[in-house]
Amino acid sequence: MSEPITRRKILVDYRIQASRCADCGRTYFPPKFFCNTEGRRSRMNIVDYFHSKGTLISGSVIRKPTNKFLQLSSFISGIFSFKEANVKVPGRITDYTLPDGELDITRFIGRDAVPRFRRLYTDGSQGLIYYSSLNFSFDDDYYPYQEYVKVEPSNPSGHPGIVGYGVYLPKFRIKNEEESGLGVKERTVPFSDEDTTTFAVEAGKRALIHAAVDSRHVRKCFVGSESTPYAVKPSMSTVCQALQLGEEYEDGFLSGGIDSQFACKAATDLFIDAAALVAYSPFGGEYVMVIGSDNAQAARNDPLDFTVGAGAAAFLFGKRDVIATLDYYVPYTSDTPDFYRREGQKYPRHGGRFTGEPAYFKHVVTAMKMILKVSGLAAKDIRFVVSHSPNAKFPYQAALEVGFERDQIEPGLVVRHIGNLYSGSSPAALAAVLDMADPGDRILMTSYGSGAGSESYIFTVTKEIYKKRERSIPVRQQIENPHREYVDYNTYREWKEMI
Amino acid sequence: MGTPVGWKVKPYAAIIGAGRTAFGEQWYKDPEKLLMEAGIGAVESVDSGLRRREIEACYFGSFLYQATNKLGLVPGYMARELGINIPMNTTEAACASGGSAFYNACIAIRSGMYDVVLVGGFEKMTDRSTKIIDDLMFAADPHEFDAGFTFSGLYAAMMARYIYDHGHGDQRCTEALAQIACKNHHHAINNEYAQFRRELTVQDVLKSPLIADPVRLLHCSPVSDGAAAVILSKPELARKYTDTPIYVVGSQQATDDVSLCTRESLTGIKATRLAVSKALKETGLSMENLKIAEVHDCFTIEEALFLEDSGFYGKGKAWEGIYESYESFNGSKHIPYVKDGGELIVNPGGGLKADGHPVGATGVRQIYECFEQLRQGAGKHQVEIDGDLDLALCHNVGGTGGIATVHILARDIP
Numbered sequence: 001m002s003e004p005i006t007r008r009k010i011l012v013d014y015r016i017q018a019s020r021c022a023d024c025g026r027t028y029f030p031p032k033f034f035c036n037t038e039g040r041r042s043r044m045n046i047v048d049y050f051h052s053k054g055t056l057i058s059g060s061v062i063r064k065p066t067n068k069f070l071q072l073s074s075f076i077s078g079i080f081s082f083k084e085a086n087v088k089v090p091g092r093i094t095d096y097t098l099p100d101g102e103l104d105i106t107r108f109i110g111r112d113a114v115p116r117f118r119r120l121y122t123d124g125s126q127g128l129i130y131y132s133s134l135n136f137s138f139d140d141d142y143y144p145y146q147e148y149v150k151v152e153p154s155n156p157s158g159h160p161g162i163v164g165y166g167v168y169l170p171k172f173r174i175k176n177e178e179e180s181g182l183g184v185k186e187r188t189v190p191f192s193d194e195d196t197t198t199f200a201v202e203a204g205k206r207a208l209i210h211a212a213v214d215s216r217h218v219r220k221c222f223v224g225s226e227s228t229p230y231a232v233k234p235s236m237s238t239v240c241q242a243l244q245l246g247e248e249y250e251d252g253f254l255s256g257g258i259d260s261q262f263a264c265k266a267a268t269d270l271f272i273d274a275a276a277l278v279a280y281s282p283f284g285g286e287y288v289m290v291i292g293s294d295n296a297q298a299a300r301n302d303p304l305d306f307t308v309g310a311g312a313a314a315f316l317f318g319k320r321d322v323i324a325t326l327d328y329y330v331p332y333t334s335d336t337p338d339f340y341r342r343e344g345q346k347y348p349r350h351g352g353r354f355t356g357e358p359a360y361f362k363h364v365v366t367a368m369k370m371i372l373k374v375s376g377l378a379a380k381d382i383r384f385v386v387s388h389s390p391n392a393k394f395p396y397q398a399a400l401e402v403g404f405e406r407d408q409i410e411p412g413l414v415v416r417h418i419g420n421l422y423s424g425s426s427p428a429a430l431a432a433v434l435d436m437a438d439p440g441d442r443i444l445m446t447s448y449g450s451g452a453g454s455e456s457y458i459f460t461v462t463k464e465i466y467k468k469r470e471r472s473i474p475v476r477q478q479i480e481n482p483h484r485e486y487v488d489y490n491t492y493r494e495w496k497e498m499i
Numbered sequence: 500m501g502t503p504v505g506w507k508v509k510p511y512a513a514i515i516g517a518g519r520t521a522f523g524e525q526w527y528k529d530p531e532k533l534l535m536e537a538g539i540g541a542v543e544s545v546d547s548g549l550r551r552r553e554i555e556a557c558y559f560g561s562f563l564y565q566a567t568n569k570l571g572l573v574p575g576y577m578a579r580e581l582g583i584n585i586p587m588n589t590t591e592a593a594c595a596s597g598g599s600a601f602y603n604a605c606i607a608i609r610s611g612m613y614d615v616v617l618v619g620g621f622e623k624m625t626d627r628s629t630k631i632i633d634d635l636m637f638a639a640d641p642h643e644f645d646a647g648f649t650f651s652g653l654y655a656a657m658m659a660r661y662i663y664d665h666g667h668g669d670q671r672c673t674e675a676l677a678q679i680a681c682k683n684h685h686h687a688i689n690n691e692y693a694q695f696r697r698e699l700t701v702q703d704v705l706k707s708p709l710i711a712d713p714v715r716l717l718h719c720s721p722v723s724d725g726a727a728a729v730i731l732s733k734p735e736l737a738r739k740y741t742d743t744p745i746y747v748v749g750s751q752q753a754t755d756d757v758s759l760c761t762r763e764s765l766t767g768i769k770a771t772r773l774a775v776s777k778a779l780k781e782t783g784l785s786m787e788n789l790k791i792a793e794v795h796d797c798f799t800i801e802e803a804l805f806l807e808d809s810g811f812y813g814k815g816k817a818w819e820g821i822y823e824s825y826e827s828f829n830g831s832k833h834i835p836y837v838k839d840g841g842e843l844i845v846n847p848g849g850g851l852k853a854d855g856h857p858v859g860a861t862g863v864r865q866i867y868e869c870f871e872q873l874r875q876g877a878g879k880h881q882v883e884i885d886g887d888l889d890l891a892l893c894h895n896v897g898g899t900g901g902i903a904t905v906h907i908l909a910r911d912i913p
Contacts, residue, residue: 009641012642013642013645028761029642029760029761030640030642057660057765058656058657058659058660058663058765059656059659060648060651060652060653060655060656060658060659060711060712060713060714061655061709061711061712062647062648062649062711063708063709063710063711063712064632064649064651064710064711065632065647065649066632066633066644066647066649067629067630067632067633068633068644069647072647075647077646077647077648077652077656078646078656079656079759079760088760088761089642089760090640090642090643090645090646090648090759090760091646092646092647102709102713103712104712104713105655105659105712105713106659106662106663109659109663120645130645132645134642134645134646
């Protein structure tokens with residue numbers, strides 16, 4: 001497909017854009033210039049269904065797909081109706097694995113379904129990657145529908161921090177059959193149409209819903225990852241377009257941002273920048289979004305192949321209605337070649353089994369100790385301590401070494417159930433403890449990126465957290481979701497290899 | 500019930516000759532050669548003879564030639580093959596390309612512009628068969644392609660909704676949609692040009708591989724190569740060429756949204772409904788006057804929908820009519836649809852399902868079939884009924900219903 005065609009498709013497909021007659025309300029997908037009922041002089045407004053819920057009105061199981069969809073093998077395609085506008089769109093059911101034998105599609109008719117931002121197909125290994133929100137998962141399945149309600153913000157608190165967050169964990173899991181001593185029992189697995197960019201969009205969508213802020217006021221977005229689908233072309237611009245970050249202007253948005261890379265701390269390194277930006281008046285925006293997203297890579301049968309997960313966590317920073325103020329920050333960096341991936345190589349390499357002592361522990365422990373020193377706080381003053389989690393053993397040992405105790409460490413060790421999310425690892429752990437934190441709690445978060453560096457943050461939770469909690473899907477709830485589905489090793493490798 | 504008393508109609512044109520190729524895989528024939536074979540067959544079938552140079556214009560229908568054979572400018576190819584330099588037009592309307600070319604040719608004759616024209620439809624679908632599933636989706640909205648749909652998938656969505664709305668859990672509904680395939684295969688047994696000449700049982704259909712649930716392989720028309728052609732003349736000149744011309748008394752086309760999802764209904768084709776009603780109105784006929792119909796059965800559900808869209812059966816009632824007709828049949832040749840004591844034989848040569856479906860050729864092949872049937876020239880698969888076989892209807896659909904053409908042919912005119 002050509003680039004101009006792709007651009008035109010993006011404008012419609014990312015948000016499920018339609019046009020609605022201002023006079024009679026009739027809605028058209030794809031958008032039309034005029035209303036068939038009201039005539040050529042009708043006034044048409046652009047509307048979208050990105051945050052809506054549809055209903056499956058019919059469909060079929062595609063068992064002999066077009067060449068573009070061969071990688072998905074068999075799947076359900078359907079026609080969905082958005083009730084509020086009586087507009088129908090085609091879409092594909094995602095996050096669904098077909099049972100053996102004939103499927104009675106009529107039993108799915110009438111089920112509500114939620115648009116998901118997913119990958120459609122690619123133009124080979126060198127061409128463009130196509131995304132769309134015309135993919136749906138059932139509302140009564142793994143991820144329920146969440147309404148996006150914007151709440152008028154209060155006056156600035158004066159102290160920047162986190163105003164909302166969202167974690168996206170894929171529906172699929174793989175169990176580690178043998179206990180390796182690393183404490184990872186099971187891990188998240190991307191469905192065959194997911195990648196780092198789709199995780200980032202879904203996590204960002206949740207952060208907006210949780211924060212209840214208007215996406216037009218998000219003026220900057222950072223996407224940290226080490227598994228971006230493109231070597232050159234940012235995931236950030238896709239996130240921006242899909243989430244409509246910033247004021248819209250001539251099909252673009254008055255916002256900025258970048259993809260960042262520093263192994264597993266590509267996102268967290270920018271937390272301080274995000275907080276600083278919203279406090280800096282020339283920035284001119286209310287909010288900055290930082291997303292850590294990875295389809296964590298590992299070569300087949302590499303030790304990492306039994307700890308890597310997939311998913312994303314997004315954090316919105318601002319000055320209004322802050323749920324956790326960012327109070328202290330200490331970074332620590334050295335040129336330590338513990339883990340790396342050369343340009344063009346598919347998988348990272350690492351110097352030893354887990355490059356723990358001279359790399360992870362040195363940086364994490366140093367940053368943690370330094371931030372306690374700088375803040376004048378002691379371990380007992382911290383309610384939760386979370387760290388980058390390549391496994392459950394490392395963050396536990398590091399925290400113990402600094403003087404923390406089990407009940408401060410354990411709530412953040414979600415790695416046991418979701419695996420190592422690389423750039424999303426410590427952000428997901430932070431989200432997990434925010435899910436249960438109370439006003440006044442202090443949280444110490446320390447990230448780690450190979451190559452190598454760490455930074456520690458101390459956040460203090462505010463009473464705002466209670467107001468927003470009902471709008472989040474807690475990490476623990478996602479971990480324990482009864483609709484999660486387990487796949488075998490070959491399926492896990494197959495789906496993971498599709499990035 | 501044949502032509503009504505006092506029936507008056509002004510025909511658009513007369514069909515004076517027709518030809519076709521066998522349908523199926525034609526490994527050794529280029530698309531233009533197929534079209535030539537059918538065209539020359541049509542010319543040579545004219546009883547009193549027709550010289551090439553009497554043809555004043557050509558109307559071709561084809562859908563995928565640019566994708567399947569990487570060729571364009573069909574008129575240039577055909578000027579070379581025919582050795583004449585007359586006006587030629589190519590119509591693309593997906594699977595209704597042939598019907599639409601014929602529709603355009605009828606307008607040309609009726610306008611007085613030409614006395615004699617050739618209409619040809621062709622398709623060469625097997626030359627690049629590995630991408631034919633993708634290519635067929637040119638006739639759908641790109642959003643449907645991006646939703647993963649295939650053509651069989653789109654029709655399967657229509658079939659699923661039909662079963663959901665009207666089947667009410669009755670297994671006979673599913674069986675009726677299989678019986679359509681069985682009937683059309685039965686009709687093709689004696690059709691020498693048909694792609695498939697073997698009987699099917701309902702169980703054969705219901706146990707065939709799933710393509711797009713609920714559509715199975717034997718619910719689908721095949722991928723085919725082939726061509727068909729007919730010669731049209733002014734009605735008043737027809738008897739100069741043959742003593743048995745067949746008249747085009749109704750010629751209608753209607754359109755609708757290209758995308759299935761934006762249409763009013765998943766269980767009806769608005770374009771069919773409009774084209775049939777206009778054709779019946781302009782001829783003063785009703786469905787009960789017709790004895791045979793060539794119906795676009797690209798998937799069996801489409802034939803069922805036609806029976807409702809045309810008004811032959813009531814909305815949601817076609818499957819019951821199909822089931823009862825099939826189960827009560829005790830003859831040996833053509834299986835009619837029965838309604839209130841009347842009968843309508845649909846797809847007497849096997850339809851798209853068994854005769855084959857080289858998409859651009861189909862609409863013209865339907866005209867060919869009815870031309871031969873009305874002239875009692877269909878050979879071993881000639882329809883035999885009580886009374887006159889004097890009227891026939893041809894129904895050709897493009898895409899999932901983005902366009903439909905309906906033509907009514909008459910053996911005699913008042």
